[in-house]
Every structure is written in structure tokens, then in C-alpha cells.
Amino acid sequence: MPDAAELRFRLRRFAAGAAFYTVILGFCGVVLFPVYWMIVNAIQPLSYGMQFPPPLVPQELSLQPFATLFENFPVTRWLVNSLILATMTTLIVLALAVLGAFAMTFLRWRGKPAFGLLLLMTQMLPEALVVIPVYAMYRNLGLSDSLPALSLIDAAFILPICIWVLKNAFDSIAEELYEAALIDGCTPLGALLRTLLPLSAPGLVAVSVVAFFYAWNEYLFAVTLVTSPDIRPVAVGLASLKVMLDTPIDRVLAAALFFSIFPVIFYLLIQRYIVAGLSAGAVKG
Amino acid sequence: MLQSGMAYLGEDGAARRRRQGPERRNSLPYLLVFLIVAYLTVFILFPITQQFLTSFSNNIVGIDRVQWVGLRNYERLIADDDFWFAVRVTFVYMLFVVAGSVALGLASALLLNRAFRGRSAARSAIAIPWAFPEISAVLVFLWMCNPTFGVMNVFARAIPGIDANLNWLSDPNLALPLVIALSVWKAFPFTFLVILAALQAVPRDLYEAAQVDGASRLQQFRLITLPEITPTLMLMAVLISIFSFKQFTLIWLTTGGGPYGGITETLVLRIYQTAFRFFDLAYGATLGVAGFLIVLCLTLLFVYAQARLDRARSR
Numbered sequence: 387m388p389d390a391a392e393l394r395f396r397l398r399r400f401a402a403g404a405a406f407y408t409v410i411l412g413f414c415g416v417v418l419f420p421v422y423w424m425i426v427n428a429i430q431p432l433s434y435g436m437q438f439p440p441p442l443v444p445q446e447l448s449l450q451p452f453a454t455l456f457e458n459f460p461v462t463r464w465l466v467n468s469l470i471l472a473t474m475t476t477l478i479v480l481a482l483a484v485l486g487a488f489a490m491t492f493l494r495w496r497g498k499p500a501f502g503l504l505l506l507m508t509q510m511l512p513e514a515l516v517v518i519p520v521y522a523m524y525r526n527l528g529l530s531d532s533l534p535a536l537s538l539i540d541a542a543f544i545l546p547i548c549i550w551v552l553k554n555a556f557d558s559i560a561e562e563l564y565e566a567a568l569i570d571g572c573t574p575l576g577a578l579l580r581t582l583l584p585l586s587a588p589g590l591v592a593v594s595v596v597a598f599f600y601a602w603n604e605y606l607f608a609v610t611l612v613t614s615p616d617i618r619p620v621a622v623g624l625a626s627l628k629v630m631l632d633t634p635i636d637r638v639l640a641a642a643l644f645f646s647i648f649p650v651i652f653y654l655l656i657q658r659y660i661v662a663g664l665s666a667g668a669v670k671g
Numbered sequence: 672m673l674q675s676g677m678a679y680l681g682e683d684g685a686a687r688r689r690r691q692g693p694e695r696r697n698s699l700p701y702l703l704v705f706l707i708v709a710y711l712t713v714f715i716l717f718p719i720t721q722q723f724l725t726s727f728s729n730n731i732v733g734i735d736r737v738q739w740v741g742l743r744n745y746e747r748l749i750a751d752d753d754f755w756f757a758v759r760v761t762f763v764y765m766l767f768v769v770a771g772s773v774a775l776g777l778a779s780a781l782l783l784n785r786a787f788r789g790r791s792a793a794r795s796a797i798a799i800p801w802a803f804p805e806i807s808a809v810l811v812f813l814w815m816c817n818p819t820f821g822v823m824n825v826f827a828r829a830i831p832g833i834d835a836n837l838n839w840l841s842d843p844n845l846a847l848p849l850v851i852a853l854s855v856w857k858a859f860p861f862t863f864l865v866i867l868a869a870l871q872a873v874p875r876d877l878y879e880a881a882q883v884d885g886a887s888r889l890q891q892f893r894l895i896t897l898p899e900i901t902p903t904l905m906l907m908a909v910l911i912s913i914f915s916f917k918q919f920t921l922i923w924l925t926t927g928g929g930p931y932g933g934i935t936e937t938l939v940l941r942i943y944q945t946a947f948r949f950f951d952l953a954y955g956a957t958l959g960v961a962g963f964l965i966v967l968c969l970t971l972l973f974v975y976a977q978a979r980l981d982r983a984r985s986r
Contacts, residue, residue, distance in 0.1 A: 439825045512917040514939040514959075516719060518952060538714060652802075
């Protein structure tokens, strides 16, 4: 039988807990409201969105927004284009980032600080600073309107960050393992392939996700270098919905929802590697 | 994490041994680095150099003969009120996005820096905007801010004194704050994740000792937490200032620099407009060189913040 003092103590603890959870829920609610609002408008009949004030909770569910989205817009085309673009970007970035991070971590050479500074510099450059000359260069070389060419410039911009993230993964591998592989007769690149890469799988996954969704989300280069509607990637396709002001909002937001699902899932899965990679100067965005 | 910090200060035995080893004169690292530098040169350094050269010419799309005009573009730059206005908008935008993201990131990290049921769910929930594609964010944001049907007006009208719909992005007083709010929404979850990780790395025994000495919670925060995470906060400030300086998509697709008079037009947007709408390649390049100099300063700041972080970590 608890006495009065203990009861008061318990009550106060309960009140503090309730207040804490209210704050947490309220905060998460405000942060997630735009996401919630997107989902609501993408799964209810259009008429509910087109009234004021709009109901804050969905009154009726409907798959019509998604159906009309896929009917009226080349959504699968955009999806395929973005998959091609992002896969190529990821492959280029993986190949170069592995070599770069390997040189930064396990090899000795002069000029490491200068190389690090170069990476930092390029990581900080706004895309808009080079988009004009790149546009001119691509036009002169006949490279505009090509997904492989677009993936080359996307890869260049995300490469520095990926080198930092991977370097951080390599840093946690014991020096002795690499040396043991050398003593066993591996060449340095053989040791990289057989010993280091299998041990840094999470880092490789993190880098792949970062590179993949950079190309998936990238807008400025894509909209400048791609003019033909046939090879539009997702970002440009989505933005074109915004430009067509008469596009009903339900399918616009259905598209926004559809193309957000993959990045959100993958980023949440790899977040801790990105955060850890920061110690070496890595950051997304 | 510790390792990378140690490497700057002194070499451990293995590293010293390896340096004296047989691979000292190996050409492999140079080959690998050459590959990467060559790649970055073709796609980034070469275009930048071209911009630099173009800024000394009179290159406008459609012009017959491109000539060198010396410093004329730079003279124009210094006298250009629109340029200085864009610089001002850029810094106001950067300042508020950095302050907002770091403050909100710190506040939410402190809130979640304790054990409670549902903590990892809350953590993931707050991380979502970071993972959310910019264009999707823009689309839903535009709809929320729609003057006729937008849900923002539902909330605004709940405030006493507001009984007409606001125009949001077309309102010159609201456009910049709204773009800043959208950018903070996109940026703060990242600072939250990093600051939370830093908070959890603060040694527990420091707090235990402080409690024994009778320090209040506020004192613990001021005397232990804050000094421990200051390097991280600095790094976040620098990273978010880079994020906001680079930002194109979030501003371009919401206000396009408007509603009028370039109220939300940052330097990056101005460069794009000058080249792709006014077709003035030479002057666009000149603006680009100005932007490049700002990036250079930010890089130095970053190196400084990073060095402090490494020093703090290796203590």
C-alpha cells in the first residue's frame, strides 16, 4: 500500500512523462506535417483538396490520383531514366571513390593535404558556378541530351563526399590486415579487392546510396543538359508538373510521394554511416 | 574517429614502419590520385577556369566577335546594385538558415538525448526531411502555401486578428522567411543527427562527477555539454552555410527569386538568370568568380572548424 508521499511522487513522475511525450509528439507532428499533407492529398479524391478550408484528416480514400498520374504522365519513363542515370553515377563514383579513399588511407605519398583540400574545395562549389561552361562544353562535344554524359557530371560533384565517407570506413580497418595481405603476396590493389573491400561493405553501401540519390534528386544539371522529354529523369519530370499550372494537385502530390519513398527508406537505413563519416569531413547536401 | 584525429598529431608505430618499408617509392598512389584529379579537372576545374577567362571577355549569346575587355566586367560588378543586393540576400538567407538549423538541431538533439520508449522512432521521424527529395518538398510546400486552398491559411486564420487568406509566397514580406523556413526544415534534421551523436559521445562520468559536486542541470549544460560539443556546432554552422550558399533548387522552384525585385534572389540564382535568361555569359561568369571567392573563404573556415574538431577529439 503506497503512502501519500510516494503517491505524490509517482503522480509527479507520470505528469512529467506525459508532458515530455506531448512535447515530443507535438514536435514530430510539426516536422512531419508536410509529409503527412502530401500523403493525405495523394490518397483522397481531388475534391477534398480543392475546397477551403480543406479537411485535415482524409474523409475518403481513393487510388484515383495514382491511377491518373500513371495514365497522364510518362512516370515509368522518368523512373527508368532515373534508374539508368543513378546507376551509372553510382558505378563511376564507386570505382573512383574506392581508389581515392584507398590512396588516402593505406598508401603513403606526398601531396595528401593538397589532395584533401582539392576535394573539399570541389565539395563546396555550387553546381550553378560551373553549369554554364559545362553546358557549353557538352554542346560542343555533342554530349547534351545524354544520360551517360549527365551521370559523368553528377558523379564529379558527389565524388569528393563519397571519398570522405569511404575513407572513414577504411580508417576503422586495422592496418595489420592490409599488411598481412601484402605479406601473403597480394599486390596493393589485390589487397584492396580481397581484404579491404569485403570488410567495408557498410561504407560501400552508404556511398552507393549517397551517389545514387544525388543523381536521383539532382535538378540543375539535369534540367540544363537534358532537353528531350524522352530522357527526362525524375527530378525534371516532377518539376515539370509544377510548371504546368493546370496539373491537378492530387496527381502532383502522388508523384511527389511516389518518388520520395525510395530515398527516404534508403537514407534512413544508412544515416549512421553518414553521421560517422562526418569525422572525415563528409556531408550530404 | 579517434584514429583520423591522431594521424595529424603523430604517427603510430605501424605507419612509421610502413613509411620506411619497400613501397616507399611506389608510383601506385600517384596513379590513383592522378585518375581522380584528372576527372575532377575535366568536369570541375576546367569549367571554372573557363568561367574565369570568360569574365574578361564580352561574350553574350549571339554576339559576332568575342573580344577581351580587360576588367570591364569587374568594374560593372562593383557598380552593380543588383549584385550587391543579391549578395545581401545570400547572406541574410545563409545567416537565418544556419542559425535556425543549428538552434533547432541542438534543441531537438537535447530533447532526444535521454532514454525513453519510442526514442528511435522519434529519431527516424525527425530525420525524414533530410532524406526527403528537394523537389517533392517544393511541390508539397507550394501546395501548402497556395493562397486559395493552402492549408497554411487554415493555421494562419487560427491566429486572432487574421481573417483573410494570406498570399504567402507572393507576399514580399513573407517570401524570404518562407523560403528560409523550407530550407531549415530540409537542413536541421542533419544537424540534429550529428549533434545527437556528439551528445552521446560526451563521457558519462563527467556528468556523474558534476552531480556529486552539486551542479544544477543548467550548470551541467553550460560547463560540460556546451564545451564538449562546441566544435561540432561550429562544424555544423560551416556545413549549413555551404548548403545554403549552394542552394538552388529550393529557391528557384518556389519563388524563382521573386515575387518581384529579386527579394529572394541569391547569388547562385542571379548567376543562373544572367546566363540563361539574359544570355550574358561574360557577366554571368564574373558573378561566378565572385561566388568562387566566397566559396574559397568558406573552405578555409571549414578547414579551421575541422582542425578544431580533430584536436578536440584526439584530446
